[in-house]
Amino acid sequence: MNRRPELRRYHAHIWDEPIVMQMGQKGERGIILAEVEDAIKRTVGEAPSYVPRNMQRKEQPGLPEISQPHVLRHYLRLSQETLGMALNIDIGMGTCTMKYSPQVSEELVRLPGFAELHPYQDEETVQGILEIIYHFARFMSEISGMHEFTFQPGGGAHGIYTNVCMIRKYHETNGELDRNEMISTLFSHPADAACPATAGFKIITLYPDPETGLPNIEALKAAVSRHTAGFMVTNPEDTGIFNPSINEFVDIIHEVGGLCGYDQANSNALFGIARAKEAGFDMCHFNIHKAFSSPHGCMGPACGAVGVAEALSEYLPVPIVTYDGSRYHLDYHRPNSIGKVRAFLGNIETVVRAYAWIMSMGSEGLRQVSETAIINTNYLIRKISDVPGVSMAYPKQKIRLDQVRFSLEKLKEDTGVGTDDVARRIVDFGVQEYFTSHHPWVVPEPFLPEPCDTYSKEDIDYWVNIIRRISEEAYKNPEITRTAPHNLRKHKREN
Amino acid sequence: MLNELGVKSIEELLTVIPEGLRFKRPLNLPKPHQSEFELKTHVEKLLSKNRTCKEYLNFLGGGCWQHYVPAVVDEIIHRAEFVTAYAGNTYSDLGKWQTFFEFQSMMGELLDMEAVSLPTFDWASAAGFAVRMASRISGRNELLIPRTISPERLSVIENFCQSKSVAGHITIKSADYDHRTGLLSIEDLKDKISQRTAAVYFENPSYLGFIESQGEAIAQVAHKNGAECIVGVDPISLGILEPPANYGADIVCGEIQPLGIHMNYGGGTGGFIATRDEAKYISEYPTQLVSITDTVRGEGFGFGYCTHDRTLYAVREKGKDFTGTTVGLWTIAAAVYLALMGPNGIKEMGEEIIQRSHYAAKLLSEIDGVKIHFTPHFFKEFIVDFGETSRTVREVNKSLLKHGILGGKDITAEFSELGESALYCVTEIHTKEDLERLASSLGETIR
Numbered sequence: 001m002n003r004r005p006e007l008r009r010y011h012a013h014i015w016d017e018p019i020v021m022q023m024g025q026k027g028e029r030g031i032i033l034a035e036v037e038d039a040i041k042r043t044v045g046e047a048p049s050y051v052p053r054n055m056q057r058k059e060q061p062g063l064p065e066i067s068q069p070h071v072l073r074h075y076l077r078l079s080q081e082t083l084g085m086a087l088n089i090d091i092g093m094g095t096c097t098m099k100y101s102p103q104v105s106e107e108l109v110r111l112p113g114f115a116e117l118h119p120y121q122d123e124e125t126v127q128g129i130l131e132i133i134y135h136f137a138r139f140m141s142e143i144s145g146m147h148e149f150t151f152q153p154g155g156g157a158h159g160i161y162t163n164v165c166m167i168r169k170y171h172e173t174n175g176e177l178d179r180n181e182m183i184s185t186l187f188s189h190p191a192d193a194a195c196p197a198t199a200g201f202k203i204i205t206l207y208p209d210p211e212t213g214l215p216n217i218e219a220l221k222a223a224v225s226r227h228t229a230g231f232m233v234t235n236p237e238d239t240g241i242f243n244p245s246i247n248e249f250v251d252i253i254h255e256v257g258g259l260c261g262y263d264q265a266n267s268n269a270l271f272g273i274a275r276a277k278e279a280g281f282d283m284c285h286f287n288i289h290k291a292f293s294s295p296h297g298c299m300g301p302a303c304g305a306v307g308v309a310e311a312l313s314e315y316l317p318v319p320i321v322t323y324d325g326s327r328y329h330l331d332y333h334r335p336n337s338i339g340k341v342r343a344f345l346g347n348i349e350t351v352v353r354a355y356a357w358i359m360s361m362g363s364e365g366l367r368q369v370s371e372t373a374i375i376n377t378n379y380l381i382r383k384i385s386d387v388p389g390v391s392m393a394y395p396k397q398k399i400r401l402d403q404v405r406f407s408l409e410k411l412k413e414d415t416g417v418g419t420d421d422v423a424r425r426i427v428d429f430g431v432q433e434y435f436t437s438h439h440p441w442v443v444p445e446p447f448l449p450e451p452c453d454t455y456s457k458e459d460i461d462y463w464v465n466i467i468r469r470i471s472e473e474a475y476k477n478p479e480i481t482r483t484a485p486h487n488l489r490k491h492k493r494e495n
Numbered sequence: 496m497l498n499e500l501g502v503k504s505i506e507e508l509l510t511v512i513p514e515g516l517r518f519k520r521p522l523n524l525p526k527p528h529q530s531e532f533e534l535k536t537h538v539e540k541l542l543s544k545n546r547t548c549k550e551y552l553n554f555l556g557g558g559c560w561q562h563y564v565p566a567v568v569d570e571i572i573h574r575a576e577f578v579t580a581y582a583g584n585t586y587s588d589l590g591k592w593q594t595f596f597e598f599q600s601m602m603g604e605l606l607d608m609e610a611v612s613l614p615t616f617d618w619a620s621a622a623g624f625a626v627r628m629a630s631r632i633s634g635r636n637e638l639l640i641p642r643t644i645s646p647e648r649l650s651v652i653e654n655f656c657q658s659k660s661v662a663g664h665i666t667i668k669s670a671d672y673d674h675r676t677g678l679l680s681i682e683d684l685k686d687k688i689s690q691r692t693a694a695v696y697f698e699n700p701s702y703l704g705f706i707e708s709q710g711e712a713i714a715q716v717a718h719k720n721g722a723e724c725i726v727g728v729d730p731i732s733l734g735i736l737e738p739p740a741n742y743g744a745d746i747v748c749g750e751i752q753p754l755g756i757h758m759n760y761g762g763g764t765g766g767f768i769a770t771r772d773e774a775k776y777i778s779e780y781p782t783q784l785v786s787i788t789d790t791v792r793g794e795g796f797g798f799g800y801c802t803h804d805r806t807l808y809a810v811r812e813k814g815k816d817f818t819g820t821t822v823g824l825w826t827i828a829a830a831v832y833l834a835l836m837g838p839n840g841i842k843e844m845g846e847e848i849i850q851r852s853h854y855a856a857k858l859l860s861e862i863d864g865v866k867i868h869f870t871p872h873f874f875k876e877f878i879v880d881f882g883e884t885s886r887t888v889r890e891v892n893k894s895l896l897k898h899g900i901l902g903g904k905d906i907t908a909e910f911s912e913l914g915e916s917a918l919y920c921v922t923e924i925h926t927k928e929d930l931e932r933l934a935s936s937l938g939e940t941i942r
Contacts (some may be wrong), residue, residue: 012587016795019787020597020834021604029567030835033843037927040854047735047846050853050871052708054698057845062604068567071834073825075571081590084579104531105564106578109670109759110569113542119557119761120904122896125551128544129760132903154616155879157807157819168658174672177660194807194817198627200661203812244513272522274512289820297583298591298823299613339650343558343617344761351539360534373507378508379496386895394780399511435582439809457496485586 006465010430012488023074024066031068036330056418068366075353083432085296089459091380092426092434094448095189095238095367097268097290102360105293105353109138114352123329130328133348134321136355143366144264144284145277146307150372151288152317152346156265157191159285159304163261164196164284165338166308166315167230173336179258185215187237190438193261194383201229213241213394220252228258234447236266238438238448239393240377250280258311259283267291268452269374272367276307280474292354301347303354317341350487369453373402376451376460379430380404383464387471389414393443403450405443412445415482417474422467425484429466548758552929556876556920558618558645559761560753562731568755568831572824585797591823592798594630595785598830602767605730605833606747609772612782614765614829615821617752618754619648622696622727623655623768625746626665627693627816628768628779629723631858639689639722641679643672645702646817646909652696665693674912677705677869681712688720694746699739702877703910703918705869706736712871714743723913729938730754730767732874734838735845746770755832756825765829768914778823781816819859844923848875851930852921858934859919862941868913875920881904882914884941892917894940900933 048056068072109115117126137149153159164182171179177401182196185206193203206215206224214237231253236242243249250260262276268291276284288294288303296302306314318337319330330345330440349370361369377400389411392404412418423433439445451460474481502508509517528534548561554563572576577591585592599611615621626638638656640649649667656665671683679697688695695717698708707713714724725746727741731753739747747769756763770776777784786801800806807814836844856867856877864884867877881891892902903917910916921930 014588017590017593019593019600020830021600024837029837029840030567031840033840033923034664036847036850040850040927043857044850044853047849050849050873051706051735052872053740054711054735055706055872057733057735057842058741061607061733061738061838063601063838063841065767065837065839066834068835070832072567072570074834075567075594075831076574078590078594079571079574079576081588081593082576082580083583083587084574084576086575086579090581098581101579102531104535106573108535108538108542110543111539112547112549113539113545115757115759116549117545117563117760118548118553118556118561118901119559121546121548121553121901122556122892124896125901126760128541131544132538132541139524144697154822155820158616158620161817165654165658168660172658182663190811190814191805191817191819193812194814197812198816200657200664205811220790223522242511244511244516247516252717273518274516275518278518279516282541289821293623295578296820296823298580298588300575300820300822300825301765301824302820302822308924313544318704322725339654340647341651341654343619343647343651343764348760349761349762352542356534356538357522358539360529360531362528363522363524365527366522366524369639374503374508375496375500378500382499397511399508401511423584424586425533428665432583433587439811451736456839463839485826488586488589 003453007469008430010487013080015081015469017074019063023070024064026065026067028067030066030071035414040401054205056139071234073480088431088464089455091434091449091455091463092432092450094450096435097450097452099293099452100454101293101295102357105356108207108356109349129348130321132355133351134323134328136351137321138182139358140305140307143271144307145275146284147310148313148316148318148320149305149307150316151305151351153304154347155300155302155306156285156287157195158341159237159306160191160263161198162193162306162317162341163283163285164201164314167197167259169315169338171229175337179227181227182229183223184232184367185233185237186442187239188232188234188263189265192232192234192350196232201339211370211396212343213397214243217245217248220249224252224256226256228253228256230259232261232263235385236269236401239405240403241394241397242401247279265290266402269370272363273369273370282312288354293357294350294353301349303347303350303373307348372453375427376455377402377404380449380451380460380464383461384467387468388475389471396474403448405437405446405448407443408445408447411471411474415474415478417478419447421481421484422470425470425481428485428487429468431463508726517609518652518703529898534785537696548901551899551901552932553919554903554919555901556935557752557904557918559758560922561758561762561924562753562922564755564757564808565832567835568828569929577827581884585799592785594830596787596798596828598826599785601830601833602769605733606769608747608769608778609739610784611684611767611769612780612784614767614826615782616766617764618727618766619651621649621748621768623652624698624781624816625725625768626652626694628746629725630665631779632775633693633721633723635691635693636663637693638665639670639687639692639695640667640668641672641697642669643677643701643703654906663869677701677703677810678707678709679713681709681716684713684716688716688722690721692720692722694723694725696725699736700729700732700874703869703878704873706872706874708872710739710742718743732845734841735849736874743776751825754829756828763825765825777802779815781818783818790941847923849921851925853878855921855930855933861935862934862938864941868916875922876918878913878916879919880914880916886941888915888917894938898936900936
């Protein structure tokens with residue numbers, strides 16, 4: 001008996017759920033509120049008398065009226081029609097680090113000792129959560145070499161925005177108001193360009209060398225000037241290729257008076273191996289919802305943990321959690337702070353989970369995470385290398401770290417099947433679709449798997465076998481892939 | 496696996512990182528708790544040092560509010576499918592996309608607005624983005640905001656408006672208010688508005704709790720001067736308060752945390768943006784809008800991002816501001832919450848909050864020396880002034896803590912003109928008994 005089929009038979013849930021607006025009927029309801037006590041009603045009278053007549057709602061909102069079991073059923077079904085990471089081999093989403101989020105952390109953040117805390121509570125009543133935040137900041141300092149951290153930004157892009165706001169403030173403080181250019185690289189996340197642009201900087205993008213995939217240092221030298229405010233870069237970039245000259249890039253920026261921000265979205269291969277500090281960076285951000293195990297939550301809540309060198313810590317958003325040797329405090333008195341980038345202290349649930357994760361891994365465990373991620377990536381490259389139609393971008397660079405960018409250019413030329421087709425088709429085998437890559441596609445027909453530390457050799461073999469099967473299929477009968485998906489209820493959408 | 500790679504150790508793979516950039520010692524981190532039991536015990540012990548709003552009677556609000564979270568909401572957002580999904584498309588993650596679309600649809604009904612985007616980080620960020628949208632739409636760069644806004648929210652908006660050293664940054668001007676009612680001074684607004692004004696932004700209910708009843712007049716002043724009218728709103732009020740769209744708002748933003756999301760020490764926030772379905776607005780959203788569409792086989796439906804080309808994902812720095820990972824799981828929570836509440840639930844909620852909060856205000860106003868500001872038109876939050884007692888807000892709150900009560904937010908530094916005042920929040924969770932306990936504890940404290 002073949003107990004381990006080469007490829008699994010999979011079919012997605014089909015519930016044909018109506019849109020919620022079409023559900024229920026008049027008079028149904030999903031929840032009943034506590035009745036206001038008679039004494040209160042007698043004392044205060046009718047509620048509308050406290051609302052100026054012109055401010056009273058005239059027509060009830062057209063919300064659906066649905067009974068509780070039907071609401072539960074509807075959203076349970078919709079959850080079943082969602083292919084969460086926990087259910088599948090989610091190797092395809094490069095840059096996203098789809099790693100396992102330990103279930104115990106979910107139990108921890110649902111405890112009233114966290115979930116039922118108000119952010120304005122007296123410090124005396126929140127010593128436990130402040131202790132977690134304080135120590136997590138120390139862990140992050142050790143991992144990055146940066147001096148102080150904030151967890152206020154609500155995602156990676158928001159972390160980048162926070163960093164560029166601090167860069168602006170730093171130059172203003174030094175009276176350098178005409179530093180209005182920010183440099184990034186094409187294989188850094190698009191937010192490394194978009195966020196400084198939002199803050200009012202002019203963007204200069206360094207393009208990759210066609211041979212090495214790395215940004216050209218000569219282009220950087222030509223780009224810098226007295227207008228250079230800073231440099232926002234990912235390393236390894238979104239190709240999995242580590243820029244070995246990154247410190248020279250940093251030095252060039254420093255020589256002209258700019259600051260360097262390290263987008264550490266791709267940090268999963270670097271724990272205990274390389275840090276922002278040793279490369280000379282002034283600031284960095286990590287995605288706590290990626291490499292630090294907090295789950296992705298259908299796009300958040302997330303956290304862009306921002307760390308800065310000592311000289312820049314005065315600019316961090318307020319408050320910062322401090323410790324006086326016996327009690328933890330919220331320090332709002334930071335006169336040079338950029339102020340606030342979001343309400344309160346940020347998505348602290350992500351901090352609780354990441355704190356627990358680091359407390360379960362320790363130094364050796366973290367190092368092992370990165371070593372496993374690197375071995376997995378290079379193993380995947382090896383296994384996929386003989387699949388027809390698939391090629392690795394920038395093949396002269398042999399080793400990748402956290403992820404790897406491939407091209408299906410040949411498959412497309414030979415069969416007409418392109419990367420968008422394959423992305424849809426792989427879901428037919430019960431794995432999440434893959435991420436092609438950010439735009440522009442300088443690597444034609446790209447895809448970007450990231451087989452992080454969660455995945456076993458067997459998982460990677462399975463995933464590569466899917467790609468192999470689709471390649472064979474594309475050469476024999478390309479129509480199958482072009483019209484995919486087939487094992488999901490919702491066939492290819494009209495654009 | 497190393498054999499397959501033809502290498503003897505990981506070190507051979509690490510050669511791509513030059514020696515000079517390598518970290519040379521083990522990370523200095525605590526000894527790990529490898530067993531789940533030890534880890535859980537460790538974190539539980541830390542969290543047990545906190546005093547929660549379940550143990551203490553809580554009257555703090557100010558942008559994060561304690562409401563009841565229905566069990567069905569938690570059940571759905573605890574589903575591993577939703578907790579662990581991310582950026583999958585309509586094929587693999589159909590249910591997520593449908594839930595997002597339903598969030599937009601139900602919020603649209605509540606707000607009486609046609610277009611609602613997926614939320615961003617919080618109300619303040621949503622307001623910041625809304626202001627930037629208005630600036631691009633009007634081609635102008637001044638913003639008028641009432642002085643009664645939360646200073647912390649204002650700080651976030653300032654960071655969205657760019658630094659003063661940037662050419663073309665948005666200048667924020669503060670409009671005065673009537674210290675008796677809290678209402679915006681229309682005269683001051685008229686004095687300060689000009690052909691440079693991109694938008695007038697105000698809130699309903701305001702940060703200080705009062706209902707801004709001059710919405711229509713404010714919108715008229717804005718429109719007469721070619722400016723956009725942006726209104727920030729607490730959606731839990733909209734069963735009883737008029738949606739801002741009906742008194743002239745062009746862009747509406749606000750906070751989804753009251754819609755079924757635990758406070759999470761302030762980590763339960765999410766900010767929505769809504770407008771009319773007009774190209775001039777739709778093309779300026781930085782956040783994602785989910786659209787419904789047919790499938791090529793003509794059965795069922797699929798979903799996709801509307802006008803994705805305006806986002807950074809398509810055009811990097813040429814996109815509208817920035818977006819990214821925000822608050823997907825809270826979006827789902829809010830959708831389930833609205834489906835459970837329905838039109839009657841949301842109406843009763845509004846009425847109940849008004850009755851309970853006004854009952855509380857009445858009880859407190861009967862205490863010697865305690866004064867309530869901005870009555871009688873407030874929703875959920877109100878200002879309690881201890882100026883005529885012998886105690887400061889700080890002292891009052893310290894004493895209340897001893898009674899197991901978290902008193903209202905101290906706003907003496909934020910609004911010194913209101914004296915020794917605190918912002919109290921009362922919702923549907925506060926029973927008559929709770930409110931009477933607050934009053935008697937306050938009475939004892941002040942005596």
